[in-house]
Amino acid sequence: MSIQTGDKIPAAKLKVMGEKGPQDITTEELFNGKKVVLFAVPGAFTPGCSITHLPGYIVNADKIKAAGVDTIVCMSVNDAFVMDAWGKSQNAEELLMLADGNGDLTKALGLEMDATGFGMGSRSKRFAMIVDNGTVSHLAVEPAGGVDVSAAEKILALL
Incomplete structure (x- = not known):
């Protein structure tokens, strides 16, 4: 069963690229006491994600943050090196590019999908959420x- 409106985000560790390589970041660090927009994509560098989904959040980052959002998170079941490279290639400086490499948070949210038919294994469904504290x-x-x-414009309209 997938997470629903009104549910708390489950505890999990993700990875973010730091100055010395991949670093852990917990869901508690990400969400407690903050307003966060989290959107997830099936795969970094894939066409729909690179051409439509991520760019919408990059273009609208200032508007989203002006609406009271502390952090905009892009998450994928990829490793931190891939997420960092994808963020840099897309000029996503205003976003936090997070790796859910083993799909732990994705599974805990109940939002995984089987992409083995595409040679991608278990991945995240495409989604967006607004998380308050x-x-x-x-x-x-x-x-x-x-x-x-889950497009940036739709989420922005809800803020």
């Missing part, structure tokens, strides 16, 4: 193949 206040999960309900 660790509690989900809005969740938008995309149907397969779409970038609509």
Whole structure:
């Protein structure tokens, strides 16, 4: 069963690229006492993610933060090296590019998908959520193949 509006974000560790390499960051550090927009993509550097989903958040980052958001997080079931390289290639300086390398948070959220048919293993569904102090206040999960309900513009309109 997937996480729902009103649920608390489960405890998990993710990876972020630091000055000396990948570093742990917990969901508690990310969400407690903050308003966060978290969006997840099936894979870094994939067409829908690189052409549509991530760029929308980059272009709208200032507006999203002006609406009271402390952090905009892009998460994928990739490693921290890939997420860092993808963020740099997309000029995503205003976003926190997080790696859920083993899919631990994705599984805990109940938002994993089987992408073995594409040679990608277990990945995250495409989704976006607004999290207030660790509690989900809005969740938008995309149907397969779409970038609509989780697009930056849709999330911005809800802030």
